[in-house]
Amino acid sequence: MNPLHFSRRSFVKTSAALVGGSVLPSLRNAKAAATQGPLIAYVGTYSSPLPIIRPGQVDQPPGNGRGIHLFQVDRSSGTLSPCGIHEQLTSPGCVAINASGTRLYSGNETELLKENDAGTVSAFAIDPATGQLTLLNTVSSRGAGPTNLCVHPSGRFVLAANYFGGSVVVLPILPDGKLGPASDFKQDTGTVGPKKATNAPPGSFAISGHTDFPHAHMIATDPAGRFVISTDLGLDQILVWKFDEHTGLLAANEPAAVSLPPGDGPRHFAFHPNARWFYSLQEEGSNIVLFDYDAAKGHLAPRQTLSSLPPGFAGSSFCSEIMVSPDGRFVYAANRLHDSIAFFAVGETGTLTFVGEEWTRGDYPRHFNFDPTGNLLYSCNQRADNVTTFRVDRKSGGLTFTGQYTPVGNPSMITFLDLAKLGSAL
Numbered sequence: 231m232n233p234l235h236f237s238r239r240s241f242v243k244t245s246a247a248l249v250g251g252s253v254l255p256s257l258r259n260a261k262a263a264a265t266q267g268p269l270i271a272y273v274g275t276y277s278s279p280l281p282i283i284r285p286g287q288v289d290q291p292p293g294n295g296r297g298i299h300l301f302q303v304d305r306s307s308g309t310l311s312p313c314g315i316h317e318q319l320t321s322p323g324c325v326a327i328n329a330s331g332t333r334l335y336s337g338n339e340t341e342l343l344k345e346n347d348a349g350t351v352s353a354f355a356i357d358p359a360t361g362q363l364t365l366l367n368t369v370s371s372r373g374a375g376p377t378n379l380c381v382h383p384s385g386r387f388v389l390a391a392n393y394f395g396g397s398v399v400v401l402p403i404l405p406d407g408k409l410g411p412a413s414d415f416k417q418d419t420g421t422v423g424p425k426k427a428t429n430a431p432p433g434s435f436a437i438s439g440h441t442d443f444p445h446a447h448m449i450a451t452d453p454a455g456r457f458v459i460s461t462d463l464g465l466d467q468i469l470v471w472k473f474d475e476h477t478g479l480l481a482a483n484e485p486a487a488v489s490l491p492p493g494d495g496p497r498h499f500a501f502h503p504n505a506r507w508f509y510s511l512q513e514e515g516s517n518i519v520l521f522d523y524d525a526a527k528g529h530l531a532p533r534q535t536l537s538s539l540p541p542g543f544a545g546s547s548f549c550s551e552i553m554v555s556p557d558g559r560f561v562y563a564a565n566r567l568h569d570s571i572a573f574f575a576v577g578e579t580g581t582l583t584f585v586g587e588e589w590t591r592g593d594y595p596r597h598f599n600f601d602p603t604g605n606l607l608y609s610c611n612q613r614a615d616n617v618t619t620f621r622v623d624r625k626s627g628g629l630t631f632t633g634q635y636t637p638v639g640n641p642s643m644i645t646f647l648d649l650a651k652l653g654s655a656l
């Protein structure tokens with residue numbers, strides 16, 4: 231038979247075999263590779279010295295950062311490779327990404343605007359292929375030192391906490407992703423707590439927000455977006471607000487706040503994935519308080535208090551960040567000066583048991599975060615000018631240093647965006 235001669239039937243069989251066997255999978259793989267985007271890490275930094283140093287101010291970063299630093303993350307090793315910097319000399323210390331991954335917002339912890347020495351909040355468009363940032367606009371935060379922000383689950387508002395201003399603000403997100411003028415602004419009021427924290431470790435001289443006035447430190451919504459929760463470190467209170475997502479207005483809940491022990495200084499908090507347990511970290515008391523959360527009423531009821539430090543610790547420590555592992559089995563808390571991340575097992579009722587702690591390999595861990603898989607943890611060591619990488623043991627909660635140090639000037643916060651998932655969604 232002539233090798234160049236094929237019957238119609240043999241051609242159809244051969245074609246079907248190729249399509250069913252190897253050609254289509256190859257095409258699928260090629261298409262998947264073409265649409266596979268990188269995993270990007272955004273690191274907010276202190277990029278300018280504080281223009282005003284207040285009594286009792288413990289954080290005086292020299293401004294070694296250059297703005298928002300971008301890194302491509304190796305999905306297996308966790309290595310961070312620099313892939314860009316959005317130069318921004320206004321200390322974009324806090325960054326948040328909207329749910330669709332198309333916009334990034336930064337709280338710029340400076341005091342550039344004359345009115346109230348206000349800081350600013352910036353909006354950026356994210357390039358879906360590369361993750362690079364394009365500035366859309368910048369607006370006033372209405373208060374000094376916007377240190378924390380979040381995007382409302384509706385995607386229609388950014389909420390920011392002004393640390394030095396002792397206030398919170400709601401900023402509408404316009405259809406093009408830009409920020410509009412504030413739809414609401416609330417000034418924290420009350421009596422500043424004592425210098426000595428009720429639950430301070432023995433020998434502690436940790437005093438940061440109890441020498442002058444209120445200090446709003448964190449703001450976030452509950453998982454449903456019905457209530458907004460903010461902490462005031464100076465007033466030793468966690469405030470709860472009803473939120474109208476149509477008007478962008480805040481209204482005090484009933485009760486309007488829950489008080490922590492005098493001087494303990496509530497800083498950051500985290501919800502458990504079940505949305506029923508709420509963990510609050512106190513900066514000067516160096517402890518964690520477990521609250522039961524009533525999602526229908528926005529009520530917080532304390533149930534457990536325990537130290538964020540290992541047994542026997544004495545001296546000064548400033549807590550910084552608290553997070554719950556994605557699977558809800560462990561709670562992690564960072565201790566500055568002790569320079570550790572402690573981890574706690576979550577019991578069946580939400581109560582915590584200290585498991586261990588790991589040295590961050592850096593000075594003053596201001597923030598840490600998990601990669602999207604939950605298998606890697608990154609610590610932003612503010613005074614060491616680096617980010618360190620740890621592998622997470624999902625069974626024990628333990629952390630193992632990978633040996634990776636990533637240089638970043640005065641890192642303040644790290645967050646991630648998986649452009650592969652973004653590409654598939656588009």
